[in-house]
Amino acid sequence: MINQASTALTPARADAYRLLRDDLMLHLYGAEYHATKAETWTPDDEAIARELIPDLVNVLNGALLAHEGNCHGRCRFCRETWPCATIESLHRAVKDPKRQFITLVETVRA
Numbered sequence: 001m002i003n004q005a006s007t008a009l010t011p012a013r014a015d016a017y018r019l020l021r022d023d024l025m026l027h028l029y030g031a032e033y034h035a036t037k038a039e040t041w042t043p044d045d046e047a048i049a050r051e052l053i054p055d056l057v058n059v060l061n062g063a064l065l066a067h068e069g070n071c072h073g074r075c076r077f078c079r080e081t082w083p084c085a086t087i088e089s090l091h092r093a094v095k096d097p098k099r100q101f102i103t104l105v106e107t108v109r110a
C-alpha cells in the first residue's frame, strides 16, 4: 500500500514548484510575444527569432529524450507506461494540423 502522506507536496515545495513553473512560462511567453508582436520585424528581431527557434527545438528535444521508453516499455523519467503523458502531450502539439510543424515537414518533403 502506498503511503499517501509521503507523496504529497509540502506547502513550501508546492510554492517552489509553482515559482519555477511560472518562471519558465515567463520565458516561453517572452518567445511567443516576440513572434506575435504587431510591428514589422527589424533585422534584430529576425536575428533573435533565428536563434530562438533552435533554442525552442532543443527544449522540445530535451523533453523527448528525457521521456524515452526503456526496454520494459516504461518512460525512463516518469516511469509511466510509454508513451507517457508528456510524450502524448508533445505528440498532440507537434502533430496538430493547425500548427506549422506539419506544414514545414510537408514543405521539406515536397
Ligand SMILES: [Zn+2]
Binding pocket: 066, 067, 075, 076, 077, 078, 079, 080, 084, 085, 086, 087
Ligand atoms: Zn515520461
